[in-house]
Amino acid sequence: MSRSPSLPDRPTLDLDPEMSPSERLAALEEHYAKVLRVNDQLQQKIDAAREKQRSLAENVDTLERENQALKTASLYIATAEELTEDGVIVRQHGNNQEVLTELPAGLAEEVEAGDRVAINDSFNVKTTLSAETDARAQAMQIDGSPDVSYDDIGGLDEQIREVREAVEEPLLNAEQFREVGIDPPSGVLLHGPPGTGKTMLAKAVANQTDATFIKMAGSELVRKFIGEGAKLVRDLFELAAEREPAIIFIDEIDALASKRTDSKTSGDAEVQRTMMQLLSEMDGFDDRGEIRIIAATNRFDMLDRAILRPGRFDRLIEVPEPDAEGRERILEIHTREMNLADSVDLGDIAGETEGMTGAELESLTTEAGMFAIRDSRTEVTESDFQDAIEKIQEAEEDSVGTPVMFQ
């Protein structure tokens, strides 16, 4: 059997019968020293193998625990607030209930104060949550280089100009602002109906300035991450600082900053805290590097005016439903890759789709393509577009209950 090349060679002893006793003794001593060395090397190998076995056994143990946790009924999310001699104090998200519970042996060394953990009905900690399930990763959408360009946005030339001036210029020509001696706008607020291209605008500036695009939805902060809003806002700005240049995009900011008529609702104080955190992050903006903030809302009327004060969201840009010319441009953009018959007149279709937003026009083009496919054609015709318009109008009527305003 051949020996593994990584094992040390076995020492051999050659004793010549002609050797004097003292020579024999020296040879034996040398051989003994070699044997000891080989023994040491082998011992080291055994130790390494044992260590490897131990770490694999630990892995198996962790996987078994995770597997078990996944198999059991739903778990609640909580934060390990404090580790004490008697156990760990965990605070359950949602109801903010705090309990003292003992950590199972396997987790005792793993859990640190501030970690998110999953607990069962009896408040036993079942597992710690990995980075992927961490709220920070869930609540923020990060895009290193969004692939939207200004050319992909139809009918918003004036808005594009304003966004470039308020967000792009300060990022690309910060020096010029310093020399002139003015501060660039702190935050930009895009407001207008859903699906008109607000997110696209924010992504296009990030693309143009090679900035990381970090999106956070206000509604999610309020509904999904109860009790964590303020922390997530802090994390958001920290992340932007790590990734600058960065564009922070806060969608549905009205969820955080609406005029409250009934301030007694329980979640209200929490929402307020989240908003205060956002404002205080923005106030510390002067010394912030290449980070710009864009927020968006469909409910401008609902906004608490406090957030529009100078130094906050002090540049308002309205993103309205597109006019006929805008609709034609949007249709052109979304049919760029489509095989259109000569009969298709996008100007006519634009005329017939008053009231439709960019998002609706995009689905109109997809719908028209679907009609062609259903008919086993590869070319999309005028009548496909007519069928698509009808279908979308019917769907609107069904969902709203009243006819929409298309002509």
Ligand SMILES: Nc1ncnc2c1ncn2[C@@H]1O[C@H](COP(=O)(O)OP(=O)(O)OP(=O)(O)O)[C@@H](O)[C@H]1O
């Ligand atoms: N002006 C536009 N030009 C081209 N496409 C558009 C335009 N507006 C919307 N779209 C299409 O609709 C999709 C949704 O648009 P977007 O997410 O930017 O809207 P939004 O205003 O941010 O909506 P919401 O308020 O619902 O978040 C886009 O991915 C794009 O395909």
